[in-house]
Amino acid sequence: MRNKKAQVATATTWIVATLIIVVILTVFFYLANVLAKKSLLIEIKQEIISRGFSEEYNLFNVKTASAYLQTPENKKSVIDTWIKVQKIPLNKYIKS
């Protein structure tokens, strides 16, 4: 009788342990999914990708600056207004 009780107690321990493992795995699996969707790693990689079209390296602004430098002085007023409205940091490109 004592042996049987001991066996039941041991089995209960294993069942509880199994359940804990399953619960932990499920929680971690869910977290892995959440992190995959919005993880820091992905955001950092997206940031690196996005840097290519940030204002600093923007090819369109470089092209605008290049054309602006060749524009005759008497024709600059219209394009000056457009550059001001678009907030293109022209000085940054012309200096470099």
Add this chain to the structure above:
Amino acid sequence: MEKFISIYWFLILILTAGGISAMVFAFYSHPYDVREAEAFILGEKVADCISNNGRINEWIEINKENKDDFLKKCHLNFNTEFKEQGQYYVKAEIFEINSLNDLNLDTDNLKVFFESGNPAIITHCKPQEEKEIEKLSKCSENVFYSLDSENNQYLIKILSIVKKTEKNTK
């Protein structure tokens, strides 16, 4: 009893290893959405094709109908590995600017117009401006300034769109 425990341990081992593998797979199988960058790069390629060193390229004939194939001229290929084609769209408009009123980029000042790809995906751009929707195409619109050989001034507007939702979203 010991035999039962060894089977049990084996099952737990499989369960844990399987769980960890599933987690790793779930984490790394999530795709990176690079369509925004792709659309921007496509726009840059078209910009390079239209204007270089501040001057509009010679192959573009202002005030004339440019019948030549835009894609061929710009060395672009819109074919993809997807069954459903029409994953890209590009539109380039060249507006002449002489006064402040011309900065509105009205069709009256439109001198040259190029278009290629699937125009059906243009409708995806408007909803994307209001709220980012993963399943819709990504759009990139850029305007830059250029001159022609006679110092006439132009604003060039380029709209580039990339669909490819199958590969970039889950």
